[in-house]
Amino acid sequence: MEISRLAAAFLMVAALPWPAAAADGPFDRDFGLVEAPACKSLMGMDVRFVPVTKAELEGVGQRYGTVFILGVAHPSPMVPLVIFDHETLRKTPHEFQRQILLHECAHKSHGFGGSQPEEDAADCEAAKRLRAEFGYGAKEFETIVAYTRHILEREEIPEAQIRPKLRAVAACAR
Numbered sequence: 424m425e426i427s428r429l430a431a432a433f434l435m436v437a438a439l440p441w442p443a444a445a446a447d448g449p450f451d452r453d454f455g456l457v458e459a460p461a462c463k464s465l466m467g468m469d470v471r472f473v474p475v476t477k478a479e480l481e482g483v484g485q486r487y488g489t490v491f492i493l494g495v496a497h498p499s500p501m502v503p504l505v506i507f508d509h510e511t512l513r514k515t516p517h518e519f520q521r522q523i524l525l526h527e528c529a530h531k532s533h534g535f536g537g538s539q540p541e542e543d544a545a546d547c548e549a550a551k552r553l554r555a556e557f558g559y560g561a562k563e564f565e566t567i568v569a570y571t572r573h574i575l576e577r578e579e580i581p582e583a584q585i586r587p588k589l590r591a592v593a594a595c596a597r
């Protein structure tokens with residue numbers, strides 16, 4: 424009698440919806456897009472953030488003979504425009520989304536190009552704003568570092584290139 428009542432209780436619990444988050448891996452969830460950050464170009468123009476598909480971003484990369492991961496700032500200082508792959512970005516936590524958008528903003532607002540020192544400088548500029556405007560600390564930057572790794576691994580970037588990038592992001596977080 425006692426046992427069958429227990430069994431019935433167990434069956435009821437088992438029938439409850441199981442929390443989906445337990446099985447989630449990177450890019451399994453739609454977090455929704457964050458609002459685009461305020462961003463001024465070097466020439467003082469408001470920078471527009473335009474969501475495109477992953478395929479569209481890849482197409483733009485092909486035209487420039489390169490690969491853009493997640494987003495790119497228009498190379499001309501006269502064009503205050505950033506495009507980003509909203510299909511991938513919305514499947515990352517908001518902390519990471521803001522880092523990406525502020526990184527692209529830094530290209531426009533500081534005139535950073537695509538060399539490695541300038542990429543690192545854009546990460547640092549983004550980190551500065553994340554701390555000052557969003558109050559991000561160690562916990563948020565851990566999420567940013569983790570998703571930077573997920574993205575680079577997904578793009579099959581070699582580990583030898585992932586490590587210095589993560590070091591640069593983590594160094595700026597302090």
Ligand SMILES: [Zn+2]
Pocket residue numbers: 526527530537542545
């Ligand atoms: Zn960049």
